Structure formats: C-alpha cells, structure tokens
Amino acid sequence: xxxxxxxKLQQLKxxxxxxxxxxxxxxxxxxxxxxxxxxxxxxxMSVLFFHVMRYKLDPPKDASNxxxxxxxxxxxxVLYAAWAETGLFPVKDLLQLRKMxxxxxGHPTPRxxxxxxxxxxxxxxLSNAAGMAYVGKYWDKxxxxxxxxxxxxxxxxxxxxxxxxxxSYYKLDNxxxxxxxxxxxxxxxxxxxxxxxxxxxxxxxFGFHTIVLDGHDVEALCKAFHDASTVKGKPTAIxxxxxxxxxxxxxEDELNWHGKALGGKAEAALKAIGDLIVNKGPHGMLxxxxxxxxxxVSIANIKxxxxxxxxxxDKIATxxxxxxxxxxxxxxxxxxxxxxCDTKNSTFAEDFRKVHxxxxxxxxxxxxNMVGVAIGCACRDRTVAFASTxxxxxxxxxxxIRMGAISQTNANFCGSHAGISIGEDGPSQMALEDLAMFRxxxxxxxxxxxxxxSMERAVELAANTKGICFxxxxxxxxxVLYDGQEEFRVGLAKVVKQSESDKVTVIGSxxxxxxxxxxxxxxxxxxxxxxxxxxxxxKPLDKDTILAAAKATGGKxxxxxxHYPEGGIGDAVxxxxxxxxxxxxxxxxxxxLPRSGPSQVLLETFGIDRNAIVAAVKGLL
Numbered sequence: 001x002x003x004x005x006x007x008k009l010q011q012l013k014x015x016x017x018x019x020x021x022x023x024x025x026x027x028x029x030x031x032x033x034x035x036x037x038x039x040x041x042x043x044x045m046s047v048l049f050f051h052v053m054r055y056k057l058d059p060p061k062d063a064s065n066x067x068x069x070x071x072x073x074x075x076x077x078v079l080y081a082a083w084a085e086t087g088l089f090p091v092k093d094l095l096q097l098r099k100m101x102x103x104x105x106g107h108p109t110p111r112x113x114x115x116x117x118x119x120x121x122x123x124x125x126l127s128n129a130a131g132m133a134y135v136g137k138y139w140d141k142x143x144x145x146x147x148x149x150x151x152x153x154x155x156x157x158x159x160x161x162x163x164x165x166x167x168s169y170y171k172l173d174n175x176x177x178x179x180x181x182x183x184x185x186x187x188x189x190x191x192x193x194x195x196x197x198x199x200x201x202x203x204x205x206f207g208f209h210t211i212v213l214d215g216h217d218v219e220a221l222c223k224a225f226h227d228a229s230t231v232k233g234k235p236t237a238i239x240x241x242x243x244x245x246x247x248x249x250x251x252e253d254e255l256n257w258h259g260k261a262l263g264g265k266a267e268a269a270l271k272a273i274g275d276l277i278v279n280k281g282p283h284g285m286l287x288x289x290x291x292x293x294x295x296x297v298s299i300a301n302i303k304x305x306x307x308x309x310x311x312x313x314d315k316i317a318t319x320x321x322x323x324x325x326x327x328x329x330x331x332x333x334x335x336x337x338x339x340x341c342d343t344k345n346s347t348f349a350e351d352f353r354k355v356h357x358x359x360x361x362x363x364x365x366x367x368x369n370m371v372g373v374a375i376g377c378a379c380r381d382r383t384v385a386f387a388s389t390x391x392x393x394x395x396x397x398x399x400x401i402r403m404g405a406i407s408q409t410n411a412n413f414c415g416s417h418a419g420i421s422i423g424e425d426g427p428s429q430m431a432l433e434d435l436a437m438f439r440x441x442x443x444x445x446x447x448x449x450x451x452x453x454s455m456e457r458a459v460e461l462a463a464n465t466k467g468i469c470f471x472x473x474x475x476x477x478x479x480v481l482y483d484g485q486e487e488f489r490v491g492l493a494k495v496v497k498q499s500e501s502d503k504v505t506v507i508g509s510x511x512x513x514x515x516x517x518x519x520x521x522x523x524x525x526x527x528x529x530x531x532x533x534x535x536x537x538x539k540p541l542d543k544d545t546i547l548a549a550a551k552a553t554g555g556k557x558x559x560x561x562x563h564y565p566e567g568g569i570g571d572a573v574x575x576x577x578x579x580x581x582x583x584x585x586x587x588x589x590x591x592x593l594p595r596s597g598p599s600q601v602l603l604e605t606f607g608i609d610r611n612a613i614v615a616a617v618k619g620l621l
Contacts, residue, residue: 022081030098036245039047040182060114063294071125072151118406123157131376133175143291148207162369168207215240304332315477323348323453325459347388363503371400391415419562426596436567438470446539448509457488493542502531519613565589
C-alpha cells in the first residue's frame with residue numbers, strides 16, 4: 001500500500017520518536033555515542049522496520065529476510081533500538097550500550113545476530129549492500145530486497161560512487177540507497193549541506209531512480225519506498241533532507257554535538273520528544289512477514305572436481321593454476337563465485353568466467369568496491385567468494401579488508417603479480433607489502449603456493465576456511481614440485497629437499513623457492529647440503545617443521561622472499577622462533593626501491609636469487 005492509513009502514519013511517527021528516546025537514553029547511560037545522528041534517521045528507520053521491510057525475527061538473518069545495512073555505523077543506537085522495538089530483545093538491554101562484555105557495541109558488528117557486516121569506517125556499506133542485492137537478483141532469484149542508509153558526510157568517499165556505478169551497471173532494482181542528508185558533519189557542515197538538487201543530479205547521473213523528500217515526513221517516505229518497489233531495471237536512491245538532532249530543543253541542526261551524549265540536557269530533550277508520542281503504551285507493531293522463497297544452499301566441504309594433473313618439473317605459473325583451481329571448485333558447487341577488476345586475463349579468473357559465466361562478476365577498475373561486494377556476496381553463507389586483482393592494487397582496499405575481518409567474512413582474495421619477479425612493468429605493479437598487509441588482518445589465513453599443484457589445493461582449502469583468506473600468486477612460471485595426490489593442509493609446511501648432512505635451512509616461497517632449489521645444486525658442488533622448506537601458509541606458519549629443520553641444521557636459517565623485509569616470510573619465521581635459543585636467521589628480501597628490468601636480472605640485482613642464497617648460506621658457515 002503506497003499510502004498507509006492515518007492511524008498507521010501516527011504509529012510510525014510515534015515509533016520514530018520512541019527510537020529517538022531510546023537512542024538518547026542509551027547513549028546517556030553509556031556517556032558517549034551519537035544521539036544526534038540517530039535522531040536525523042529516526043523516521044527512516046521507523047518506516048523501514050515497521051512498514052516496508054519484510055523479515056522474521058527468528059532468525060533475524062534468515063535467508064529470505066530483507067537486508068538492511070547501516071553504512072553510517074555511528075548511528076548504531078537507532079538501529080539497535082529498532083530491533084529492540086520489534087521484540088528481538090528487551091528494550092531495557094539498550095542501556096548496556098558500549099558496556100564491556102555486551103555486544104551492543106559503539107558501531108555495529110556481527111557479534112550481534114542481526115548484523116551482517118561491521119560498519120563505522122565510512123563509505124563502505126553500499127558496496128556490501130550491492131553484493132547482497134546482486135546475490136538476491138541473480139543467484140537466489142528471491143523476493144528479498146536490500147536497503148542501505150548512508151550518511152551525507154560519508155558520501156564524499158569515492159567508494160560510495162564506485163558502488164553506485166556497480167549497482168547501476170548491474171540493474172540492481174532490488175537495492176534502495178537512502179541518503180540521510182542531515183547537513184552536519186563531525187567538525188563542520190558537510191560540503192553540500194542541504195543542497196539536495198546536487199545529490200539528485202549526481203545519483204541520476206549514476207543511473208539511479210532518485211527521489212528527494214523530507215526525511216522526517218513518514219507519509220512521503222512510505223510513498224517513496226513503495227515507488228522504489230515498482231521500479232525495474234535500475235536501483236533507487238532516496239535523498240532525505242533531515243536535521244541532525246531532530247526534535248532536541250537547542251541542539252537540532254547545531255554544530256558541536258557530533259558524537260556526544262546529551263548529559264544534563266537529556267531530561268529536557270526526552271520530555272520534548274516524549275510529549276510528541278500519542279500512544280505511550282505498548283505499540284503492538286510487528287514486522288511484515290518475509291516471502292520464503294530464498295533457495296536452500298550448501299557451501300560446506302567444497303572439493304576440486306578432479307585432482308591436479310601436472311607433470312613434475314614442468315613449468316606452470318601459479319596464477320594460471322589459480323584459474324584452474326577455481327574452475328574445479330566451481331564445477332563442484334554452483335555457489336562458488338569469482339570477482340575481478342578488469343585484470344581477469346592476468347589473474348586467470350577469466351578461465352573461470354569462460355566455464356562458469358553466470359558465477360562471475362566483473363567489477364571493473366574499482367578495487368574498494370570489489371572487496372565490499374565480495375564481502376556482501378559472502379554474507380549469510382549464500383556464496384563462496386573469490387576476488388582477484390594484482391596484489392599491489394588490493395592495498396587501496398585495505399580498509400575494506402580490515403572491516404571484512406570485523407564483519408567475520410569468509411571472503412577470499414587472490415593477489416597476482418607479486419614481487420619484483422614480474423619484471424619490466426616496474427615498481428608500481430610490484431606487490432612487496434601484501435604478505436605483511438594480510439598477515440596483520442585478524443583471523444586471516446595467508447597462502448603462498450609455490451607450484452601449480454599447491455595453488456589448486458590452496459584454492460580448495462580457502463573455500464573451506466573460515467575468515468579472510470589471501471592467496472599470493474606469481475607471474476613467472478615455476479617448476480611443478482608435487483604429485484597431484486599430495487596432501488596439503490593449512491599450517492603444514494613441506495620439506496622440499498633434505499639429507500642427513502644439511503648445514504643450513506632455507507625457507508622460500510614461489511619464485512624464491514625455485515631459486516633455493518637451484519641454489520642447492522650450486523652448493524652441492526661445494527659439498528654443502530641445505531634443507532629447503534616450502535611454508536605453504538605464511539599464516540599460520542608451521543613452527544614445528546621449521547624448528548625441527550633448524551635444530552637439524554645447527555640453528556642456521558636463511559629466509560628468502562620476493563617481498564620487502566618487513567612483515568613477510570622472514571618476519572613470520574623470526575616471530576615463530578623468537579623464544580628459541582641458539583637460532584640465527586639471515587633474511588634475504590627486497591631492500592631497495594625496485595625498478596623495471598628482466599625478472600632474473602631483478603632477482604639478482606636485489607639479492608634474492610640463487611647466487612644470493614649461496615652467499616647467505618656460506619656466510620652462516
């Protein structure tokens with residue numbers, strides 16, 4: 001129904017003011033928070049949760065429920081209040097906001113059973129929402145819709161507009177973006193203040209059906225959301241002109257109240273807002289029921305459809321094997337999906353696209369959005385998402401990846417073209433920080449396969465591993481080391497070469513492991529044997545295997561990596577063994593700013609080739 005009855009409109013007005021009261025009370029109890037940011041969005045939340053959205057409370061993240069993302073995560077209290085007022089949990093529990101040990105945190109996280117993604121690092125929610133909407137439209141083919149509330153201040157973030165371009169390109173007519181244009185930022189007015197015509201022009205330019213309205217007019221909001229439900233072939237944006245601190249005397253539309261509890265001013269504010277509530281008793285409002293048409297899916301125990309079939313000694317680039325591994329797990333489960341940023345013919349995600357075109361999303365050159373979309377796709381265990389690009393370009397999406405960990409996502413990332421071994425393209429294309437970057441992500445698993453067999457197995461393992469997974473792939477072809485039936489496990493290293501007379505343990509991955517094998521031949525000519533270890537995963541690292549090798553080689557270790565010295569293989573090994581006595585570690589890494597040149601020449605120039613390994617080994621003897 002486009003226009004609710006007069007009684008329903010009054011109920012929605014009352015609910016908006018209840019949400020204001022709840023937000024002010026809980027932030028005052030906490031002594032901190034963002035009550036004024038909550039007040040600007042109160043009518044939006046009231047209309048969405050008590051008139052528009054279709055969902056069940058048990059469970060709140062049911063596959064068929066409408067999705068809601070509060071991108072302006074600092075307004076968390078009004079979101080918590082909305083769920084409390086639905087009856088999901090007692091309203092009195094809101095007073096535990098921001099308390100240690102309670103899950104009603106300062107910004108939303110999936111510790112709460114009604115939150116899909118962590119928000120609060122601004123500008124990211126719309127990408128997550130677009131990923132959810134894509135799944136709903138193209139894979140689930142279900143009735144649920146996705147709603148995302150965005151602050152006007154965060155709309156300065158480029159990632160918002162990357163998401164808009166994506167949503168428009170893929171005709172996500174099941175997505176509604178609501179811009180809460182309350183005029184005021186944290187320290188000053190937002191750049192556009194209340195110039196809603198500019199928001200409208202920009203959003204229409206990005207291909208959105210756009211509605212401008214008074215964000216405190218519940219009837220106008222009801223009509224707009226109904227209008228959005230009838231639009232086909234494009235997403236809808238609602239530009240809601242609101243006022244920060246709406247309803248609070250002396251604070252509404254005033255600066256210097258961002259992120260502050262009302263303190264001594266709360267009593268007067270609560271009275272003024274409370275006086276506006278007509279029905280002060282139980283509201284009796286219930287959610288609209290979900291349409292139960294999301295299909296049941298399983299993403300458990302995904303396997304390669306066939307074992308790797310490479311011949312030992314043949315040279316295959318691990319980036320090529322990444323594409324092959326994706327195809328095989330895609331053969332096994334239609335919920336395996338791949339995303340790329342117009343590098344698919346370099347990452348070899350293109351091979352997957354050719355075989356499974358309906359399971360592939362081209363995100364174009366917008367890495368922040370790709371990461372956010374991948375996280376959205378993985379929500380509620382609807383898909384197993386693999387996102388790929390050059391590893392160096394993932395650095396621009398590091399905040400999205402960091403927030404993915406907070407969101408407890410199971411999204412997987414593959415970074416290709418790692419290190420100086422890519423050759424002539426030069427330093428702007430060389431990932432030399434990526435291992436450090438992903439090792440620092442909470443709960444992450446970092447794979448660094450050294451041959452085609454281990455790469456396919458890394459893809460298989462990542463599909464079944466909780467938390468963020470990063471797979472580092474290499475451009476140069478390296479020799480196949482393992483049989484197709486070799487078992488690989490997370491946290492289990494491989495001893496590639498050993499003897500009873502090994503003098504030094506050498507640890508490398510990818511191109512540097514291949515160089516270590518070549519170095520062993522050179523050293524053997526001088527009657528020096530080395531033990532060579534392929535870590536396979538840099539996080540978690542197989543401390544036991546490395547320590548046993550170190551003890552067998554007199555405590556002497558050389559690490560060699562196509563990475564900067566900070567945060568990579570050498571630091572991982574040093575960290576694992578830091579409490580062990582009698583161990584010396586020599587780290588070989590790229591220590592200067594690299595430049596263009598042939599791959600092998602660069603390895604030699606920057607001291608990570610076979611000759612550098614030989615010298616390092618001899619230097620420890």
